[in-house]
Structure formats: structure tokens, C-alpha cells
Amino acid sequence: xxxxxxxxxxEMRKFFRSPVLMIMSMMLPLxxxxxxxxxxxxxxxxxxxxxxxxxxxxxxxxIREEFDSVAxxxxxxxxxxxxxxxxxxxxxxxxxxxxxxxxxAQYSRHVYxxxxxxxxxxxxxxxxxxxxxxxxxxxSLVDALNQPVVPDRVVKNIALQIVELYPYVEYxxxxxxxxxxxxxxxxxxxxGGMLYIDDKARGVHEGYLVTPITKLxxxxxxxxxxxxxxxLSGICLTVIGSLMAGLGVIFHPAAxxxxxxxxxxxxxxxxxxxxxxxxxxxxxxxxxxxxxVLNTLLFFPSxxxxxxxxxxxxxxxxxxxxxxxxxxxxxxxxxLKDGGLVSIERDLLFLFAFGIGTLLIATPxxxxxx
Amino acid sequence: MTRxxxxxPAMHAEGAPPGVAPPAIAVEDIVKRYGDFEAVKKVNxxxxxxxxFGLLGPNGAGKSTLIRMMTTLIPVTSGxxxxxxxxxxxxxxxxxxxxxxxxxxxxxxxDLTVEENLSIYAKLYSVxxxxxxxxxxxxxxxxDLAKWRGAQTKTLSGxxxxxxxxxxxxxxxxxIFFLDEPTTGLDPVSRIAVWEMLNNLxxxxxxxxxxxxxxxxxxxxxxxxxxxVDHGTLVALGTPVELKQSVxxxxxxEVQFAREWDEWPARxxxxxxxxxxxxxxxxxxxxxxxxxxxxxxxLVEMATSLGEQLTSLxxxxxSLDDVFVHYTGRQLRDEQIKPVNxxxxxxxxxxx
Numbered sequence: 001x002x003x004x005x006x007x008x009x010x011e012m013r014k015f016f017r018s019p020v021l022m023i024m025s026m027m028l029p030l031x032x033x034x035x036x037x038x039x040x041x042x043x044x045x046x047x048x049x050x051x052x053x054x055x056x057x058x059x060x061x062x063i064r065e066e067f068d069s070v071a072x073x074x075x076x077x078x079x080x081x082x083x084x085x086x087x088x089x090x091x092x093x094x095x096x097x098x099x100x101x102x103x104x105a106q107y108s109r110h111v112y113x114x115x116x117x118x119x120x121x122x123x124x125x126x127x128x129x130x131x132x133x134x135x136x137x138x139x140s141l142v143d144a145l146n147q148p149v150v151p152d153r154v155v156k157n158i159a160l161q162i163v164e165l166y167p168y169v170e171y172x173x174x175x176x177x178x179x180x181x182x183x184x185x186x187x188x189x190x191x192g193g194m195l196y197i198d199d200k201a202r203g204v205h206e207g208y209l210v211t212p213i214t215k216l217x218x219x220x221x222x223x224x225x226x227x228x229x230x231x232l233s234g235i236c237l238t239v240i241g242s243l244m245a246g247l248g249v250i251f252h253p254a255a256x257x258x259x260x261x262x263x264x265x266x267x268x269x270x271x272x273x274x275x276x277x278x279x280x281x282x283x284x285x286x287x288x289x290x291x292x293v294l295n296t297l298l299f300f301p302s303x304x305x306x307x308x309x310x311x312x313x314x315x316x317x318x319x320x321x322x323x324x325x326x327x328x329x330x331x332x333x334x335x336l337k338d339g340g341l342v343s344i345e346r347d348l349l350f351l352f353a354f355g356i357g358t359l360l361i362a363t364p365x366x367x368x369x370x
Numbered sequence: 371m372t373r374x375x376x377x378x379p380a381m382h383a384e385g386a387p388p389g390v391a392p393p394a395i396a397v398e399d400i401v402k403r404y405g406d407f408e409a410v411k412k413v414n415x416x417x418x419x420x421x422x423f424g425l426l427g428p429n430g431a432g433k434s435t436l437i438r439m440m441t442t443l444i445p446v447t448s449g450x451x452x453x454x455x456x457x458x459x460x461x462x463x464x465x466x467x468x469x470x471x472x473x474x475x476x477x478x479x480x481d482l483t484v485e486e487n488l489s490i491y492a493k494l495y496s497v498x499x500x501x502x503x504x505x506x507x508x509x510x511x512x513x514d515l516a517k518w519r520g521a522q523t524k525t526l527s528g529x530x531x532x533x534x535x536x537x538x539x540x541x542x543x544x545x546i547f548f549l550d551e552p553t554t555g556l557d558p559v560s561r562i563a564v565w566e567m568l569n570n571l572x573x574x575x576x577x578x579x580x581x582x583x584x585x586x587x588x589x590x591x592x593x594x595x596x597x598x599v600d601h602g603t604l605v606a607l608g609t610p611v612e613l614k615q616s617v618x619x620x621x622x623x624e625v626q627f628a629r630e631w632d633e634w635p636a637r638x639x640x641x642x643x644x645x646x647x648x649x650x651x652x653x654x655x656x657x658x659x660x661x662x663x664x665x666x667x668x669l670v671e672m673a674t675s676l677g678e679q680l681t682s683l684x685x686x687x688x689s690l691d692d693v694f695v696h697y698t699g700r701q702l703r704d705e706q707i708k709p710v711n712x713x714x715x716x717x718x719x720x721x722x
Contacts (some may be wrong), residue, residue, distance in 0.1 A: 002496055010482070013481070017481045
């Protein structure tokens with residue numbers, strides 16, 4: 001056991017003497033949290049919409065008044081007057097404007113005669129998010145125009161009443177769980193994967209192998225040290241990220257305990273996975289080359305930035321065996337929902353089982369000789 | 371075929387003759403095979419207790435493979451190696467407890483201090499806490515690094531780092547010390563300092579040492595006996611004096627002619643006592659002879675009679691260089707190593 005602790009001591013002394021690892025492991029997730037958290041989840045503002053009015057009647061004036069109202073209030077779009085429909089379409093195509101509304105000739109007359117009045121909307125559907133936002137806003141305008149001036153005596157509109165269990169979750173808060181898991185992954189990748197192979201290539205392990213240390217002591221020493229580094233990264237990002245995102249859950253002792261269990265389980269799972277992948281690798285290029293691929297393969301299918309329910313079947317299959325999925329689900333359950341231990345039992349079970357399982361497979365593969 | 375110049379008694383650890391100390395290291399018909407390639411071919415030798423034993427050989431000769439088998443780093447294909455009476459294949463941990471190993475590369479942690487490096491290794495060898503501090507102090511004194519104990523390893527020079535590696539190998543008070551090219555890359559002053567240190571350690575700690583080296587002078591000054599390894603076999607074994615005597619010709623005449631001429635080797639070979647002529651660059655020849663003074667006189671007379679001028683002429687005794695060339699030849703060795711796409715660059719200060 002003392003020899004195992006010697007390995008841990010060596011790794012931790014190096015870690016604290018060179019804080020670059022901890023800073024680097026938190027830099028990407030923090031930048032991602034700040035940039036993506038602010039970039040996504042917001043509403044479209046200031047889109048440019050051309051209005052081509054061939055009618056010039058009282059109903060087209062009414063529509064333009066509604067547009068002006070949107071422009072000064074919710075500001076989803078501002079309008080530009082066009083005289084030529086073809087020019088408006090061309091400008092949408094070339095990206096000069098985001099959409100064009102065509103008010104056809106005789107529109108007012110069709111409204112008054114109830115003769116299927118139509119408005120045209122030209123959108124750039126290569127940008128789904130923008131076109132959906134403009135379409136949604138236009139649809140609500142049209143719905144408002146369709147309301148009868150004199151209400152029916154029997155109201156037939158059926159309304160869906162939505163009950164939101166939690167306060168409004170901004171995207172930054174939603175993203176925080178993924179950022180914590182990502183920081184721990186980077187810490188394991190650099191501190192456990194790259195440094196391990198670099199040490200191997202520099203001959204440091206040769207020094208260990210001529211001592212009476214056993215295979216199990218060496219494997220456990222390296223993995224416990226790696227797990228401690230990942231736990232420290234996870235704790236730092238949980239605290240910093242929660243403060244940045246405005247989540248007060250970190251001030252509740254019970255939630256803190258749950259978060260610690262999750263961080264511990266995640267670090268063991270990530271370390272076991274990394275050790276299994278690196279146990280027979282000698283070339284220092286390999287972990288560097290794998291870094292980006294693994295990041296994409298594990299982080300994105302995990303539901304960190306997009307719900308798993310929207311994935312195709314094969315991507316859901318990856319999510320099922322991906323430790324990121326359970327880590328992120330658990331962090332969301334505590335950070336966003338304060339669900340308590342019961343909400344993360346399944347995640348903890350998977351993470352600890354995954355970590356122990358991968359270590360059990362990796363240990364016999366570890367070579368005690370060169 | 372091994373040429374044992376002064377064979378010792380066939381001693382095995384468990385079967386040493388009464389009154390004779392068992393050898394510290396006994397290698398018997400040891401073989402290392404990688405697929406079809408035989409890196410070490412049935413090598414036999416013994417190292418007596420307290421002896422400094424050198425393994426000499428060109429690149430790829432099998433020296434490092436031999437030392438790695440003896441230090442339990444790689445498995446033995448066949449044959450056996452006994453270190454301190456323990457079989458490296460069957461009692462690897464017992465072997466590890468009694469050996470200290472200095473690898474070829476500088477592998478101490480650069481981010482740790484000198485003392486931390488030693489302390490970690492003392493713990494890896496399970497040195498009790500009470501002895502740890504004492505051992506660290508002693509080895510730091512022995513390698514003259516006591517005043518640098520708190521310095522970070524990355525701030526040390528190459529020579530100091532090599533001394534730290536030696537201290538690290540001694541921190542658990544081993545009986546047998548393996549050094550794989552301990553002075554490679556060191557400047558001459560540092561190299562001499564390491565030699566003196568190893569000689570002192572041998573005297574003060576009763577250590578048995580086995581070292582590999584490229585430097586003939588190092589082997590000559592340090593080793594009680596030397597084994598020359600080539601193509602995985604032991605080609606010669608003996609004391610430095612015995613090895614020098616084994617080479618035909620007791621003197622070397624080094625001559626440089628003003629004019630390069632193809633006939634020179636043949637002409638030199640005809641002189642009295644000459645056993646070998648080795649062509650160096652630009653008209654320089656090393657002539658091995660049993661009678662240095664007579665060969666020199668005849669050489670000068672020959673040059674005068676031919677109207678040729680000598681640029682330089684010197685006579686010296688046979689060196690280990692001549693022994694090495696005699697046994698291993700002058701052919702350049704192309705060494706094939708395990709192919710990897712990328713070799714980890716050493717961190718700044720990793721190489722001396």
C-alpha cells in the first residue's frame with residue numbers, strides 16, 4: 001500500500017507544482033460555458049424583413065401597423081419597404097435581408113369579401129433557426145388578424161395550460177452540467193492519458209518497473225491520482241460555473257454531497273475508460289490524436305447540448321454506453337432540479353460500475369515488463 | 371564463440387564450491403528472442419561479489435537487452451539469470467529488492483526536488499520511515515548533492531542529474547548496481563566525476579556493479595573485468611589487461627603520410643612484427659605490431675627510400691579501442707529499433 005501511496009504522492013506533487021494542467025482542463029469548458037451559454041437559447045432580434053405592398057389598402061396598412069408594433073416592442077424584426085417582389089426575393093437569396101412579406105394586389109378587397117385572402121412570406125430556410133423564428137412571429141400576427149371583431153357567443157378556442165415545474169432555465173444553466181463533465185474529461189485526458197504515455201515514452205515507468213511495486217499497486221496508484229485530479233477539476237468548475245450561471249444549489253449541503261458523489265463517480269468512470277484505452281499505447285501521438293475524436297464521440301451524444309430524445313437510434317445507442325450521458329443527467333438532476341440522491345441513483349450506479357469494470361479489464365492488460 | 375581469457379570456477383548461487391563466495395550475478399545460456407530475431411544468443415558469464423563488470427559492444431549488440439533481462443524489465447526467452455542468488459524469472463521481486471538500476475535516460479522527475487525524488491523511490495522500495503531520512507542523507511553526501519537537496523531537478527545540470535540518478539538507485543541500499551551507459555552525454559569533467567564517485571561507492575558500500583558503456587576509457591578505468599558483446603553473443607571476456615594482451619601486437623604505430631597511396635596498407639603489412647593495418651582517414655594508418663620500435667624504424671626507412679614524407683608518427687601501447695575493433699570489426703552497425711511514429715521529445719534539461 002505504501003508503494004501505491006508513493007505513486008499518488010509523486011503524481012500529486014507534480015500536479016500542484018505545475019498548475020497548468022488544472023487551468024488548461026478548465027479553460028475550454030469555461031470558455032464554452034460563457035460563449036455557448038450566451039450565444040444559444042436567446043431569441044432572434046432585429047431580423048430584416050422586406051415588405052412588398054401591392055395593395056396599399058386599409059388592410060395592408062393594418063398589417064404594416066402590426067409590423068411596426070413588433071419592431072418597437074419584441075423587436076424580432078424590422079421592416080424595409082420594397083417595390084419589387086423579384087428584388088425582395090433576390091435579396092433574401094443573397095442574404096441582404098432575412099425574409100420578405102408580399103401583400104398582393106386586391107388583398108384588402110379579398111379580406112372584406114372573405115375571399116381567401118393570402119399573404120406571401122419568403123424565407124431563407126437554409127437557416128432553420130432564423131426562418132422558424134420569423135415564421136412563428138408571422139403566424140402569431142396572422143392569428144391575431146384572424147380574430148373576429150365581434151367575439152362568438154360560445155368560445156370554442158381550447159387553451160393548453162402549461163405548468164412549469166422549475167423556474168425558467170437559461171441555456172447557460174442547461175449547459176453547465178456538460179461543462180463540468182467536459183472539464184473532468186479534459187483533466188483525465190491530459191493528466192491521466194497524455195502524461196501517462198509521455199512518462200512511459202520518457203522512461204519514467206522503467207524506473208518504477210525495477211522496484212518491487214506490484215502491478216495492482218502501480219495501476220491503483222496511477223488511477224487514484226488521476227481520479228483525484230479529475231475530482232479537483234470537477235469541484236472547481238462546479239463552483240465557478242454555478243456562480244457564473246447564477247445557480248444557488250451549491251450553497252445547500254445536501255446538494256453539495258450529491259454533487260460530490262457524482263463528481264467522484266464521474267472521475268472514476270472517466271479514469272477507468274481512459275486507462276483501458278491507454279494501457280497498451282506507447283506512442284505519445286495517440287492520446288493527442290484521440291482527444292478530439294473522443295470529445296466529439298462522447299460529449300455530443302450525451303445530451304449535454306441537445307436532448308437525446310431527438311437523436312437517431314444509432315446515436316442513442318452510443319448515449320446509452322457513454323459515461324458522459326449519466327454524468328450530465330446526474331448533474332442536471334441536482335443543479336437544475338435539486339432532485340436529491342434518489343434522482344441520481346441510476347447515474348451513480350452506472351458511473352461506479354463502469355469505472356470499476358473498465359479498471360478490472362485494464363489491470364490484466366497492464367504490462368509489468370517493458 | 372566466447373573467448374574466456376581466464377575462466378573462473380563454474381559457480382552457481384546454489385552450488386558454489388565450499389569456501390568460495392557465490393557470484394553476485396550468474397548468467398547461464400540466456401537467450402532473448404523477438405519473433406525470429408535472436409537479440410541475445412546463449413550468453414554465459416558470472417560477476418563476482420564486489421566486482422565492477424563491464425559490458426562493451428557496438429550499438430544493437432544486445433547489451434541493453436542483457437541488462438534489461440537481469441533487472442527483470444523484460445522476460446527471458448530461455449536460459450536463466452541469477453541475481454544475488456535469485457532467478458530473475460521466478461523470483462523477480464526478490465531480485466528487485468536487492469538491485470539498484472540506473473537507466474540510460476535521465477528519468478528523475480523534473481518537477482520534484484532532489485530530496486522528493488529520493489523519498490518517492492525510498493517509499494517504492496518500502497524503506498522504513500526511520501531509515502529513509504538517514505539513507506537519503508548518506509546517498510546525497512555520497513554523490514555530493516547534499517546542498518542541492520531542496521533544488522528542483524529541472525534546475526540541475528546534466529552531470530548533477532546523473533549523480534541524482536545514481537543516488538536514486540542507491541537509496542534503498544542495494545547489493546548489486548546496474549548502470550546502463552551511466553556517462554553517455556556527459557562532458558569530460560562530469561564523466562570523470564562520475565567515475566570517481568562509482569569507484570568510491572564500490573569501496574565504501576561493497577557494491578557489485580554491472581555497467582554497459584561505449585567509452586573504452588571508462589571501461590578501462592572502472593571495470594575489474596569486461597565482456598565484449600557483439601551480435602548477441604559474448605565474443606571476449608577478461609580483465610582489461612588480459613583483453614589487451616589478447617590482441618595480436620602489443621604496440622600501435624599511428625602514421626600519417628603526406629600523400630595518399632593505395633599501396634600503403636600492403637607496404638606497411640610487410641614490416642617486421644606487424645599483425646594488422648587499419649586504414650583511418652586521409653592517409654592515416656594504425657599499425658598493430660609486436661615490436662613498436664623496430665616497426666617505427668623500418669617505417670621511416672621505407673618512407674625515406676620511397677621519397678615520401680611523414681606528416682605525423684606516434685607509438686603507443688594497445689588500447690581497449692584496439693581490443694574492441696579487433697573483436698567487433700570496423701563495420702558500421704545499422705540498428706533497427708521498434709518503429710514508432712513519434713518519439714517523445716525530452717523536456718528542456720532532460721538530456722545532459
